[in-house]
Amino acid sequence: MIEELFPDSVVAVESYGDDGADQAPLHPGEEAVVARSVDKRRREFTAVRTCARRAMEKLGVPPQPVLPGERGAPRWPDGLLGSMTHCDGYRAAALVRATDLASLGIDAEPHGPLPDGVLRSVALPDEQERLALLATRLPAVHWDRLLFSAKESVYKAWFPLTGMWLGFEEADIEIHPDHGTEPSGRFRARLLVPGPVVGARRLGHFDGRWIVRQGLVTTAVTVHHA
Template sequence: MLDDLLPAGFHASQTRGDVAGVVLFDEERAAVEGAVAGRRAEFATGRHCARQALRRLGASPVPLPVGEDRAPVWPDRVLGSLTHCTGFRAAAVGWAGGEVLGIGIDAEPDRPLPAEVIEHVLRTDERLGTGAHDRLVFSAKEAVFKAWWPLERRWLDFHEARVTVEQGGVFAVDVLADRTVACRYEGRWGAAGGVLFTLVTAVRA
């Protein structure tokens, strides 16, 4: 499903559950040293998906350490994003230098958000009172932030992005914060097997 959302030239890898026996580079192991077993497995599977996607892109498998901002450090000239939720892990990558300046993917369990989360992350004009819609808007904002952060390197509050779900598996994104990079944010979404997927690309203006 995720592959269907990607722009041309981008590749993804996804898996249900964790992959056993993933060999991590030293820099990667250091990032989860001391973490609980579940977190280590989740992290390793994410790196496995990333390397599978990089291989499809034609890039060499390299360490993907965690940066000071806790985001993965992608190889030079590669745009990438990771996501995970219960029972699902995925990565998407593409070459930098084209019309796409950034990418963000998010996966969420396809079920309603708790009421306290809705109040925190959704603007008043985004609340339709339906569980599926609320979860979709939340996931879209998570994907927006992942595309935004490598370009702007500053926090984007949930209320600084307005998401409007449209027909045909797309959503519009209106970033209300000041920015330094001239681009527009475009969104696509889908759902399969109890998982909701969102993709956001920052496209050259």
């Protein structure tokens, strides 16, 4: 599913279920990270890294550990960029060679409404107005959850380029549905703070894609080289 949101240069691996049957062993450094974690956290950590190592293999890179770095962002092998996500019953990793993209970000969420009060804390007033309009056109989509997921993907693409925090209120996202048989489309995140410099240009926005399928909403952002 998530590979449909990326250009061909990106390799994505995803898996479903939570029984752990398809999980590869952790490397010693990874094992140390979750040595005292509860079982659920350990399963999620292991499963998403299994996806990451399978993606490495598809790129012709020997499988290597993926340790958390600053703010928990994954540290990828030299020459690779990537992003990971997991939620109940789903996990995915997307990788690309650093020569092909400047950055990327992915997120998956259960396709249901956000808890009460959360939308007001993550959405700008203009975003809330646009979501209300979208809800009149396609009421089957939980647009609040989609916006939240898009902002998560934007942050995951932003942080490797800047090493800085990006608040929910620092990107204004406009969502555009396609006209296909299932809910999908694109979005643009207008950065409300100075964007990262990629090559010789300072970015003013990030572009992404989204899809709703199998009870999930998934979003992806790609940042191209100048």
